[in-house]
Amino acid sequence: MEQHNSKPIRCIVKLGGAAITCKNELETIHMENLMIVSSQLRQTLMSGSASSRVVGMDWSKRIGFSEPPLLESDCSDQLVVDSKTFVVVHGAGSFGHFQASKSGVHKGGLSKPIVKAGFVATRISVTSLNLEVVRALAREGIPSIGMSPFSCGWSTCQRNMEEAEISMVINAIDAGFIPVLHGDAVLDSSQECTILSGDVIIRHLAAKLKPEYVVFLTDVSGVYDRPPTDLDAVLLQEIDVCEDGSWYVVKPALLGASKPEFTVASHDTTGGMVTKISEAAMIAKLGIDVFIVKVGTEHSLRALDGSLLGEIPNDWLGTAIRLVR
């Protein structure tokens, strides 16, 4: 596997499926959240730029978005996003999920006609979401480039990332673009096909690209000690990770909590909390700070722009998962 010897990556951002789509409405984008995310990413990428004017990069004909075509002079003072390299990965939310679960793509078995049809239908759905995410970012002047894991030739073995030549992602970054990847249906060498989730992609990219930090944008404020719908749920604000991958809650201290309190049940009764922290801890273990934060808030903006590297301010709302040094 190639080494990443070119531009250092500042941040990998996960746009959670629940954050950018309406969970309970089939193939419906949460436009408000997507637009705020795009705007916050623009602010982050273009901070330090003299020009604050946005040069849209989606020139497509589109009902409701009839932008006049650009003139060359309009671009002359456009910031070229070069110094701050981001990678965006998004989940599927209400795109793809229906098609995948209806047909069982994640369980494999491409020789079954229903699985093959579901594979095609899933890819159509998730790539159409990808196109809309790329468009939203481009309208904010972010040079976004959609890249599908299937087209990149990525495949899995027993649902874990197997082949993953990432040179095309690195080349896109080095050329000054912001790659936008997504959870996708892919081939699997053990079960023919499966769903490659955005989280697995992020873990892989984080290990290869070694970004300074990873931000997960979700529809809740962070990771709680039990399902956030519970009235008593407490937001876990700071979690420390040891070199061996074990972790413990540092803040809030009142919990006095350490890992053993959260035993992983066969059904994770903490609302997936333990799984979420364990996945984040695998990234943090590499020395990469992880922030899990609610989309479209002042807190997400602070996570994105890197102002949390170092001391976490008391008024920041979210979950920070970091390696103890």
Add this chain to the structure above:
Amino acid sequence: MEQHNSKPIRCIVKLGGAAITCKNELETIHMENLMIVSSQLRQTLMSGSASSRVVGMDWSKRIGFSEPPLLESDCSDQLVVDSKTFVVVHGAGSFGHFQASKSGVHKGGLSKPIVKAGFVATRISVTSLNLEVVRALAREGIPSIGMSPFSCGWSTCQRNMEEAEISMVINAIDAGFIPVLHGDAVLDSSQECTILSGDVIIRHLAAKLKPEYVVFLTDVSGVYDRPPTDLDAVLLQEIDVCEDGSWYVVKPALLGASKPEFTVASHDTTGGMVTKISEAAMIAKLGIDVFIVKVGTEHSLRALDGSLLGEIPNDWLGTAIRLVR
């Protein structure tokens, strides 16, 4: 570069931009042509199948296309397209062209803000066309899989195809899918970026995959001896290609024509005819039959289903370009 040791490829089909879009209307698909193409491809791929029922594979919510979700039983007798392997490549037509020419993406220079913005805008436009082509094919029950050259990591040097790992295309074919590629904006090692045309992709894939034949679907009946808008234009029906790449017109004989009559002017006054034949001849030279034919006709169906391999029937309308054996 890897060798293609797996399934033999029957045909590479080019859907010309002029055939599937409305040339003079920005980002407008020629739905009628696209639907006929999809239907003809289905007939071709599924001939010999007992079932003639179409199982749609686009399950997306969509105004005007509200298909009920499939039940597993609906798929039970679906033909699994396995024996007939096709690859589809489409042009851009009224998608991408405006964005690319406005910004000069084909001329390179990504450091110019207008070019970078144009690169992003071009990719948004061509990938949105790709998604619609994939959807149209999927609605006909064809297991189509969109694959973008940029995402495949393909790049050019002096506008010629350079890096082109095609294992992801082969793996998709071997898994029983029909890859759908397209002309795209890509990185170029000599001029930073350019446009990789569908025709260049086809030439490259033909050399690597060695299909039995290649079909170019266009908006005219084939290649003429002068611009087809000329009243006197004569359709060139059969062209023979020699091992050294030279070629001559065999039919119609009345032309008595051989290559020297068509000298390449700096402006190809034959309406691009010489260029078109020369490109096709480069494929034919490999022993691969090339058919150029009008989209959505009985003639295109005969070209697609392989019934022209061997003797060309007298009533077939189109241009066949083949190696003299």
